[in-house]
Amino acid sequence: MKLNHGIDTVAIPGPSIVPHRVREAMARAMPNIYAGDLLDVSDRVLERLPAIAGTDGHAFVMTSNGHGAWQMAVSNTLEPGDRILVLESGRFAIVWGEYARMAGIEVEVLTGNFTSPVDPAAVADRLERDDGSIRAVFVAHTDTSSSVRNDIPAIRAAIDSVGHDALLMVDCIASMACDPFEMDAWGVDLALAASQKGLMCPPGLGLVWAGDKAIDRFHSLSKERPRVAYVDWERRLEPRAFYDTFAGTPPVAHLHALDVALTMIEEEGGLRAVWHRHQVLADAVRAAVDAWEAPGGLSLNIESAAHRSNAVTTVRTGNIDSQRLTEFCRDELGVTLGIGVAVAPDRSFRIGHMGHLNPAMIFGTLGAIETALTAMSAPFGTSGVAAAAGVLGRESH
Numbered sequence: 001m002k003l004n005h006g007i008d009t010v011a012i013p014g015p016s017i018v019p020h021r022v023r024e025a026m027a028r029a030m031p032n033i034y035a036g037d038l039l040d041v042s043d044r045v046l047e048r049l050p051a052i053a054g055t056d057g058h059a060f061v062m063t064s065n066g067h068g069a070w071q072m073a074v075s076n077t078l079e080p081g082d083r084i085l086v087l088e089s090g091r092f093a094i095v096w097g098e099y100a101r102m103a104g105i106e107v108e109v110l111t112g113n114f115t116s117p118v119d120p121a122a123v124a125d126r127l128e129r130d131d132g133s134i135r136a137v138f139v140a141h142t143d144t145s146s147s148v149r150n151d152i153p154a155i156r157a158a159i160d161s162v163g164h165d166a167l168l169m170v171d172c173i174a175s176m177a178c179d180p181f182e183m184d185a186w187g188v189d190l191a192l193a194a195s196q197k198g199l200m201c202p203p204g205l206g207l208v209w210a211g212d213k214a215i216d217r218f219h220s221l222s223k224e225r226p227r228v229a230y231v232d233w234e235r236r237l238e239p240r241a242f243y244d245t246f247a248g249t250p251p252v253a254h255l256h257a258l259d260v261a262l263t264m265i266e267e268e269g270g271l272r273a274v275w276h277r278h279q280v281l282a283d284a285v286r287a288a289v290d291a292w293e294a295p296g297g298l299s300l301n302i303e304s305a306a307h308r309s310n311a312v313t314t315v316r317t318g319n320i321d322s323q324r325l326t327e328f329c330r331d332e333l334g335v336t337l338g339i340g341v342a343v344a345p346d347r348s349f350r351i352g353h354m355g356h357l358n359p360a361m362i363f364g365t366l367g368a369i370e371t372a373l374t375a376m377s378a379p380f381g382t383s384g385v386a387a388a389a390g391v392l393g394r395e396s397h
């Protein structure tokens with residue numbers, strides 16, 4: 001007998017669940033875009049965004065997804081003939097690097113793997129041998145395919161240890177407002193994110209934070225280089241009118257959404273409280289997967305506990321067909337899990353635990369997976385749900 005009657009819960013690593021308050025804020029008649037309330041909302045968002053990334057630098061907001069933010073980062077800090085070093089630890093930094101390649105930048109990939117973080121010593125080693133042509137280092141803070149969380153301060157220290165001048169540019173699309181990130185304290189020159197993960201909004205906003213060194217680099221680039229007008233910082237840095245801040249009509253509904261989402265973060269107790277909640281819920285997920293672990297069964301993809309993301313967990317499924325498992329969860333139990341991307345696609349899946357989540361929602365996801373394992377007669381050790389309850393029980397008093 002079918003138990004799921006069409007209610008669907010998403011536990012994918014973005015877009016994440018959009019809170020009711022955020023959705024409500026978007027449902028409004030379109031305002032005057034030259035004066036009035038919208039300008040206040042925009043000011044509130046732009047004033048509060050730097051703190052979200054831990055910077056005193058400039059926050060750019062664009063109507064786009066994360067790929068748009070990648071484009072903005074590339075187009076404003078690099079020019080043809082430059083070389084960049086892309087640090088592999090999954091799939092996303094590599095694809096960002098492709099954006100640079102299409103802009104005429106020479107791209108070198110520091111090969112990594114999909115089960116461990118970037119090795120800072122390898123970064124130092126490569127940069128020490130550079131003749132000065134590497135102008136930027138690209139890395140994903142959390143790579144959403146592997147679910148690794150890279151040690152950004154260690155990568156910064158590696159760059160500094162050899163006195164290299166490259167910009168450190170970090171993709172925080174999966175980690176922003178989920179895992180601690182301190183752009184200025186960690187010496188990051190440019191960070192980017194998007195609205196649809198930890199920031200609890202629908203997809204539609206690309207966010208880029210630029211520190212002084214990135215802005216200086218922008219000003220030092222040749223004015224004759226091919227420029228991408230929409231993402232270009234010149235007008236966005238010195239808008240002649242409100243209109244220029246967003247290079248055209250502002251993303252009205254999304255600005256209202258982000259305004260409320262930022263308020264919700266404040267109401268929860270600020271970023272530290274939000275980071276802590278993510279850490280505890282992620283610990284519960286990891287405890288569940290560890291408890292399920294069995295020969296031929298599930299296991300965590302990232303080997304080192306210190307480098308597992310608090311936003312997403314990639315689970316290897318051993319001999320279990322991950323497609324059957326995720327389809328069972330979706331069709332019979334009403335939970336959509338993330339499919340495996342790049343890491344053994346038919347032998348892995350991903351659990352998104354980012355943004356607007358509470359313990360009950362995590363239990364729903366874990367309970368569905370455990371039910372699917374049981375229904376499929378798949379091997380598993382002990383109850384992951386019980387292990388998660390143990391973690392949350394310890395954290396809750």
Ligand SMILES: Cc1ncc(COP(=O)(O)O)c(C=O)c1O
Pocket residue numbers: 013014065066067068092140142143144171172173174194203
């Ligand atoms: C780490 C990371 N970078 C970049 C992207 C691309 O973002 P978007 O799909 O919004 O363009 C994603 C999307 O999941 C991501 O997880």
